[in-house]
Amino acid sequence: MKKNKYLLLFSSIGVFLLLVYAAASENFFKEWQAIQAEAKSSEGPIDVRLRQIINPSLKTTDRCVSCHVGMAPGETVVSHLRVAAPHKPVVHSPIEMGCTTCHAGQGLATERLDAHGDVDFWPEPMLPAKYAYASCGRCHTPLEVPNTKRLEAAKNTFERLDCYACHRLDGRGGTIRPGGKTGMEGPDLSHTGIKGFNKEWYEGHLAKKQADTSGLWENAFAEIGEGDRALLDQFLGLQMGAPTLIAAKAEYNSVGCAGCHIVGNFGGDTGVDLSQVGEKDPNRLSYINVPGSKTFPNWIAQHFRLPVSTVAGSQMPALGLSGDQIDLLTMYILSLKRRSLPDIWLPKDRVKAMRFGAREFTTDGETIYTAVCSGCHGAGGNGMRYPGLPPYPSITNRDFLELASDEFVFQTIKQGRPGRPMLPWGVRQNGFSDEEIRSVVTYIRALGGIDAVPDEKPARWAGGDGKLGSRLFAANCAGCHGAMGGGGEGPALSNKNLLASATDTFLYETISKGRRGTVMKGFTEPSPVRKSLTGYEIESIVTYLRSMNAK
């Protein structure tokens, strides 16, 4: 029975060796220990111990500082280790907010792969550095962001008027001191959107300029026009130390996403609610048709390129966005985290958006149009055709804008077209006010550059024979507008809201002259395939259309 003895002997030796190995790797082979052992502060080597930043109310326990030891509370590491360097100064102290609040990743982990989070089963891998500002969206909701064009205009104005000369913005500028050595540096404007700013700044500057005798103000400051001042005010309202996030949001407000998607308190409900889409777990996404890395940012970027091949069955059309646009939109999507927060951490902007329905885009006609309408009607108002979706009409068409009164366009935006993609933008939750809609109407007019031709006739004047109209409709119109006028290739004509706001003149003239640039040809002109219609016949069709409304 010797073999039992040997079994015991060799198993015990094996257990002993494995335990020695486990103990050694536990105590001597940990990366963070090695990093800390090499790091030195000005007073010499630092203690090697697990370090962490805990913020219970934000639910962060971040052990990142065990490797990035220069960022640990109270440490001033001077060695040249890359990962041990101190954090650059930022608005929110990492010592208070932790690391993962902004950078994501797995704060609880103490090994690089796990901590950086690109591992199975960790839903929030670290954000690539270029998207780091997306994390502001966890708590903050930037309000009243214009579209890219206006944001650029505002930024250019700030630059053009040389505000950087005295003021610092996001670490740039603020080198000249108007009062000489004893004077004051202009205040840092990096966070005026959060902390607020003196609305009377212009008057203040002017007064200083007049009171100044040194000549410095005389040269440094000149009068600013009203338009530029409005842009500057808007620009100051957006400064939260995260310029790339604002640019990303401006892009979202430039390509009409809100026409289909809800974010927070506003948007169309045709598409997916995006309010918390940035919280998606990358482990649960399908990467089958996603070239490149299997990361969430790449998935989003690919989705913008080809939505339907990324998400099977997606109704979203490929928008033909440029690489830069996709980058910005990806950033914005990543910022849509909107985590529920304890009250003390709720910033004012989020409260305004959440509780008081504050707009996240500016309500000038242009921004509303680019933020909500341009996805379907096109940036130039020329309509869009996406494969597999009904055509979206041109709204800057000369024939349309001439005939459509402002009231008609206003009612169309306000009431929408029931049963069609056009939503009732004025009568939905947190919908547009009449004033906002009017500004959009004005913008559309400006976009087309065409005024409505005044119409002297009453709203209803068409006579004619409804039965004749019915026959003519079936023969001439049903092909595109549907047998019952429910729409097909052409728009729905039986639509209640259309018939309510369209005047007889509108209908009559559209039928007789058609709409240039579309397949709708004028019916008073003969064509090789049909006879022209007489005025009486067109009136009859209008009468018939009116009877659809009665049904």
Added chain:
Amino acid sequence: MSSEAANPSALRGIWDNLKSTPKRMYGSAFRSGSPKTDRTRSSFVFGNVFLHLHSVRTHIWSLKWSTTMGLGIMTTAAFFITLVTGILLMFYYKPYPDVAYQSMKDIHFVVPTGRFIRNIHRWAANLMVVAVILHMARTFFTASYRKPREFNWLVGWGLLVTTLALSFTGYLLPWDQLAYWAITIGANIAQSPREITDALGMTQYLDIGGLQRMILLGSDEVGAEALIRFYLLHVMLLPIVLLLLMAVHFWRIRKDGGIARPDDADELVSTDPKENYPVFTDDPQKTYQLAAVVKGTTPAVGNGPERTLPSMPHLFYAELGVLMLTTLICLALALISDAPLKEIANPMIPENPAKAPWYFLGLQEIVSFSAFTGGIGIPALCWLGLGLIPFLDRERSGSGKWFGGPGGWTLFKWSLLVGFGASVGIEAFAIHFGWLREWFPSIPQLAITFINPGTVLTLIYALFSVWTVRRYNSTRAGAVALFTCFLCGFVVLTVVGTYFRGPNWEFYWSPSDWPGH
């Protein structure tokens, strides 16, 4: 004066006592002296409350590796490893939803050796389940359940259930997605009598399934109630039950005359005179007659004890050897492979596929056809059948021998063929052609409850077993056939459930073929 004179001597006495205390203390602990003679070896064993669960001498047959393969000791060793590591884990684990997951992450990343200990715990637990099943198979195939060991078979039967329950309750504790949905599936299996009550339209009056699920979870969903319930079961109730049953189990081995061995074991072990150890030839100060007072066929009564060895140290070498081997296996696995920890449990996002712990995946496979068959019908049949074995098979031939009894190896091999063939065949058929629901979409569920791959497979096994009983004219032969078949079915269904089932429980050759979701 006399008292003064007495004082120094009393003090001296205390001093002397103090000096000799270590020796006396040693003597009081090891009362019989060092185990160098047969007598002191014997008293070493029966003088110790833990060791006396063993008999004083062990038959050489029992010490042969091929007799037990150390599976019972391996199960026990695995249990003690989980006990020690489990207690260590309890220092850090907090049984409350979300907090539990947080503490798992702490154990994984921060607690010194926490991950290692958790890995050991997990591997030892899995090893214990495997070992206890193999141990049961060993006991069955050597026909060791027969008189007088019927009761111990039943105790072992209880130990198997307790082991599975321990493992299952431990599964929820990490509170990650894997745990959460596995337990949800497990609880749904417990709810499976609803299939019958639903079909009979009596669920609203008598909801046995719902009640079972409620008892298990303490709530409608897997939540804080379920977690604390599982925790209490896992760390307290079930370990106590297991320890008690184990004590009974071991003690019964001794009282039943040691490990079962064939009648001719003495001749079989060795005819070499050197291997023939006489009993109590040196230092025969004590007779063994007291044993005769005990009723029944206790160890050495009526048997020549010549082919036995002192348990101390021969048996203990073997036991400690297996203990260390088990530890070695667990440590090695723990170093190679980390215990899984997925995302934090999220009741809003079901795992797809949600899989029960691996040892229940065979059942889940049948549940995918019929909840009642897989959840209650077949398990109940198995438990009942296992419990009845020693009372149905009262034959004597082949006891203590591998595949002993009529049929022997040949029967075992044929049973393997039928067991694997039928289960693989039925699975392949159901996967390839579908089942009644696919052919007749409006068929009542009750029909599927009675006719599904699980019941058909059971029927094939039963018919084969009946045929064997007639062929060999032996209950034992039938039992071997049936047991082997069920074991094969368990293996095949578990493998299919583990490796070949993907989202929506569809068949896939490999997880890499799973569609993204």
